[in-house]
Amino acid sequence: LPRWLRDGDSHTRDLILVQLDAMRRIEGFQAVMVMDAAGVVALGVGGHHQAAGPLLDTAARALASGRVEFTDLYHDQVDGEEHIHLDFVAPLGPEAPTGFVVVLRLDRDAFLFPFLQDWPLPSASAETLLVRRDGDAVLFLNALRDRTDTAMRLRLPLGAGSLLAGQVVSGQVLPGEPVRALDYRGVPVLGLALPVAGTAWYLIAKIDLAELTAAERRDLLWLGSALGLALVLMLVSALLLYQRHSLRLARVHQQEQAARLHDLQLRDAVVDASSDAIYAKDLAGTYLLFNRAAADFCATTPEAALGRDDQAIFPPEQAALLMAHDRQVMAEDRTITFQEELTTAQGSITFLATKGPLYDAAGRVVGLFGIARDITERARAEEENRTQLDELRRWQRLVLGREARILELKQEVNTLLARTGQGPRYPSATGSVDSG
Incomplete structure (x- = not known):
């Protein structure tokens, strides 16, 4: 990432995108992106890469704490369409540029909501809810069995004291304690709830009292246990899903290690050869x-x-x-x-x-x-060539010096002959002739 940010190298950018896409596919995320503290997305794969307010706040927390943080479920408008996101934000390591995070965006329609709606036992009314407090109201976070378009939209006032979800988020119900109350439809139900660690959410499992009373009283304890079992099964399912993802990631890591080992062996073979x-x-x-x-x-x-x-x-x-x-x-x-x-x-x-x-x-x-x-032989040959060239230059200087001396002697002879009134013996000799 530092090399790509510095040089803009397309090959390095492609390598980063391949790794991001492998993470997205293996872990089942909707999108994976690299973003700075200002919300500018440097690189991303899958889905859209818009950074809304909750994501920016969570990125700031992750950079300040140095730990993985995650957003609450939140709404976002993209091209006129409303989306619900749940983002996990991880600060990059010390080798990366300051202020960059990796954002893992979960597809709530592909994983979270179907996971909550998957009830483990046959039932005509049983349902799992994900809720949290929103001011003086309780906000329903997931899609409901008997109502449409309610995720992150349905709010009911806490003032309705008989409301099961209201009692849960206001702390009137102990975790795991069965309680009779009214659900969002105003129907009497038997439910129990557990807080979701690290969040303000509560997971509620409920079933209509009418469905319970239709059976024999002796089955009431069994059905109550079934509600608890449903929560346990969901937690176990989540654990198994996490382990499966970890196993897939380990396999990818093993494949990468094998590829690196092959590259090292190939490099060693070339180097040693x-x-x-x-x-x-x-x-x-x-x-x-x-x-x-x-x-x-x-x-x-x-x-x-x-x-x-x-x-x-x-x-x-x-x-x-x-x-x-x-x-x-x-x-x-x-x-x-x-x-x-x-x-x-x-x-x-x-x-x-x-x-x-x-x-x-x-x-x-x-x-x-x-x-x-x-290059010993080449250097020796170059040295011999230099020696021969120096010898040729020395002989050249000797020959040129001898010719120059002969020319001077001819000029002297011509000068002497001129002084005695005779013509020059060496007409081709250059230089002036003293006629005195």
Whole structure:
């Protein structure tokens, strides 16, 4: 994410989107997005990516606490259509830019509401409700069995003391205690409730008293137990669903680990098969990678070289030169090619070494890599060519000097002949002739 925000690299952006979409599909979320504290969505997959007030408040809480936070169920308008959201917000780790969070948006129609409406036993009136207090009223959060379009819309006053949901949210009913009251239809029911940890919600399981009294009294205790069992089954179902999601996520992680292992094995095979010396060092100059060709040059093994530096492998003067080159690469933060003369187990060898910086996930320089090729024969041939060229230049200077001296002698002869009244013997000689 820091690399994409800095460079706008499309390949990096695609990698992030693939990971976000895998999380969305495996965990069953409607949408997953990366957002900053101001509500600007940097990247997102699935659904729409609008950030409303409740999401912004929850993102601020998550960034302040450093923990995963989640919104209450809330309304949102998108393209003229009303949606109900439940968002989980996780602050990114310390390597990420400050103020960014990942938002996991739950599809209430695909998971939450069907989960609540799935009653575990045959019943003509039994129902599960999700409610919370909203000022002086009780707000019904999920779709109801006998009414349509009620989710996050139906509010009933707390003043109606016989209302089951009102007694629950006002604290008049102990958790798990069966109570007789009226439901939202005004129908007598038997119900019990449990608070949803970490929220202001209450989960209520209820059944019409008429359905209970139609059976024998001896069945009343069993049906009351069934209500409690329904809550237990729902909690167990939620736990099993969480475990299934965790197992899927673990499988994806295992697949990613296997892919990384394959990449590492492929990299090691390529590195070890190379005839060039390939290595990597940390900031202190300690070898982190030392391939087989490098080990052969130094009469050691790759394993023995790891954890050591140049001073433990090369003579002091050569080690100092190598470390100076390393410092230059990391200080200038660029790839540089050097010609290095080193004493190895195979004698004195001339290497053409290309060195470049290594970065961590945040873009900081954490070391360097190097690829060194044996160019001894090429360097020897270049030295011979330079020697021959110098010899040719020396002979050229001698020949040109001799011709210049011959020309001077001819001019002197012509001058002497002129003084005796004779014509020049060497007409082709250049230069002035003294006629005196």
